[in-house]
Ligand SMILES: Nc1ncnc2c1ncn2[C@@H]1O[C@H](COP(=O)(O)OP(=O)(O)OP(=O)(O)O)[C@@H](O)[C@H]1O
């Protein structure tokens with residue numbers, strides 16, 4: 073594995089100047105990283121960069137690294153950081169955005185250290201989609217997107233690599249207090265409800281009955297309370313009228 077080309081000043085300087093906001097999105101294969109990133113993009117206007125997707129696009133482009141990348145992916149192995157970081161830097165610059173979800177990266181300690189050294193970017197926080205292996209396996213075997221690594225043999229290799237190389241990266245960020253861990257075994261919509269609260273800016277969050285709600289959620293909560301209160305008052309008025317009518321009629 074070659075060392076990262078830290079002399080690539082064009083990329084590094086212009087990216088560092090933009091002071092981009094980066095969130096690393098991590099979790100085992102099939103934990104739902106890509107699915108949730110698509111939801112975050114729609115609601116919070118981040119650019120989603122999946123390291124796996126960038127590597128697959130590199131194979132398709134007929135690049136000189138294509139065959140090497142293809143072999144690594146088939147084996148569930150991690151491509152040298154130099155290659156992946158260049159693809160990420162290029163995509164970040166080309167996007168024109170300054171908020172990024174970097175999905176499936178860093179995948180090991182080499183990825184982590186090299187990204188920090190080359191880009192000088194520290195993630196704002198790390199989203200960790202935690203999901204049991206049996207559920208991830210079920211999802212990958214049903215994914216049906218024609219991925220060469222979605223077969224049981226490669227899936228098992230990917231799980232091993234995740235436990236051995238990727239979990240220590242999550243532990244590294246946990247020790248820095250940067251990890252937002254999410255129970256990813258729940259249905260897609262329920263997972264996104266939790267994700268939404270994490271991405272809602274603090275100023276827009278409102279505490280109500282011990283729950284943290286985003287402003288739109290709080291508005292509909294208040295509206296609900298108002299409706300309940302109006303219907304309570306109407307019911308009470310109706311009771312009073314009935315009682316009065318009865319009272320006048322009977323007595
Ligand atoms: N919470 C969920 N419940 C059930 N199925 C889900 C859930 N989240 C995602 N899926 C489905 O599981 C499959 C894998 O999801 P996705 O591609 O988002 O995972 P990933 O973490 O990006 O995986 P990989 O690391 O292999 O790219 C997809 O078919 C997706 O529709």
Ligand SMILES: Nc1ccn([C@@H]2O[C@H](COP(=O)(O)O)[C@@H](O)[C@H]2O)c(=O)n1
Nearest residue numbers: 123124144145148149150151176177179
């Ligand atoms: N940082 C990374 C990310 C991915 N890979 C390779 O791509 C495969 C698929 O990745 P997904 O995130 O789309 O599941 C992965 O198994 C690796 O082979 C990588 O090398 N480095």
Ligand SMILES: [Mg+2]
Nearest residue numbers: 105106122124
């Ligand atoms: Mg994915």
